[in-house]
Amino acid sequence: MKSLKITIALLLTAMLLACAGNDELDGLTADSGEQQMYDQAQRYLRNRNFSLAVRGLQLLESRYPFGRYAEQAQLELIYAHYGAYEHEAAVEAADRFIRLHPQHPSVDYAYYMKGLAAYAGNTDLFARFLPTDVSSRDTTHAREAFAEFSQLVSRFPGSPYAADAKARMVYLRNLLARHEITVANYYFRRGAYLAAANRGRYVVENFQRTPAVADGLAVMAQGYIMLGMNDLARDATDILALNFPDYPALDDDGNLSSDYSLEEGQQRSWLNRATFGLFDPPEIPQFDTREQYE
Template identity: 80%
Template sequence: MLNLLKYPLAALALALLTACSGNEELPDIAADAGEQQMYQEAQRHLNNRNFDLAVRALQMLESRYPFGKHAEQAQLELIYAHYGAYEHEAAVEAADRFIRLHPQHPNVDYAYYMKGLAAYTGNEDVFARFLPTDITKRDTSNAKEAFAEFAQLVSRFPDSPYAADAKSRMVYLRNLLARHEINVANYYFRRGAYLAATNRGRYVVENFQRTPAVADGLAVMAQGYLILGMNDLANDAIDTLAMNYPDHPALNEQGEFDTVYTADGLQRSWVNKATFGLFDPPQPPQFDTRPMKF
């Protein structure tokens, strides 16, 4: 058995957990409680934002009265309760179950919306909620899933009261996914995988039109094609960049591409050359214009 006197941090953690659990009210639903009473108890926990207790109360209600008058509503509210308890996978499963059981329900659009919302926040953890992180550099599988779910909602239920919010989130997710591609391209530049970097930039330009990342996608293409010696393609990308985003930092005052790399290799400053590479080393390309507004 763990000696808590030897491990004060463990003792403190156990004390906090004990205190939290001691303050948590367990569902005091009698074995012979009626459906209405059980539903009101679940509503009380939802209103008090005691989502863990709400989940248990709603599950108990459904198990005792699977065909009662509150059964379908309880299944809908169970989705929200799971979501509120940060049980995102469980929320998605509950939404899938409701859609499967009640495809013609008048509120089935809510299930689709909550399914997207749960996927939307599915990769959040306790640290992400308190520490600043660049989510465009994290895994985007949840973002792609959420975009698909919101797109399905908007397509199937264009007049849904949740459609407008879903569209707004889709715009945000699309911008996020485009920026992620630019971050990957920057990584490939650092690794010397120039063709892979160029392809990422082209993918953004071709598939994420009207996103802020398109400007950096063109810059990635220009830089990549210059490195690869594909000057005609590089000039096309530079002309498009200069025409649409003349203030992009990759362009100088004359509208020329201020390249770091050419087909001959790194562009070295005179300081770097004079010191035989000891000072002012050239840095690999890095395109990120998020602080700017074109």
């Protein structure tokens, strides 16, 4: 509790300082020279005062839209918005730069920053300070970021940002696969076994070579067992045992252990059925082998 109070106090202090610093742009006005405006914006960026950097760069572009620093200001505005945690504004600035300057030598940087901003848009204020399971969060921004990084890699394979983009795509792909397993585990608790099995199958079919595939096969096997689809359950279990013989839910004979193979009637109480899975969820072990396979 004490640490939480300290964190909140620090956040409030930072916001007050930011508000105080936004009152003026160190004497810059619309009549200031282009070089002076650009140099001041650079000082803000170096000092990581991103809010003032945004205002300075916007002022520079509005005052000198065809000046020698106009294109550079548009490019640096993307980073300034990103640094100020204005992720939607960063994406919009990147889109604008790409639209206006599709042949610019640094347009790959705009694609890269657009991907970073798209993913960071899924992070709220307190998530930066408090630990959360990102696989349980909405994956809309993660999918958008993956698409942006994919564009960068396909259009500019020689870009200095391509290697980092590829690494982030691997992470995002693993995250998206793990999210499907998280949802499948939720469906198991609700007694929605077909929906759970379909999530597992989606992982196996669309996220091959990710650590979540093992859990995807186990989810399929468990879901089909609960639905009485024994042939499909056997196929999923055999593939799981062949590719992941050390999977913790498998017994020595390569079958799902008894804890994972109870019949539906033994799993769901009358209260769980009456409330459509909202209360008294069935005690099915959750499939989560991140520590083993990631």
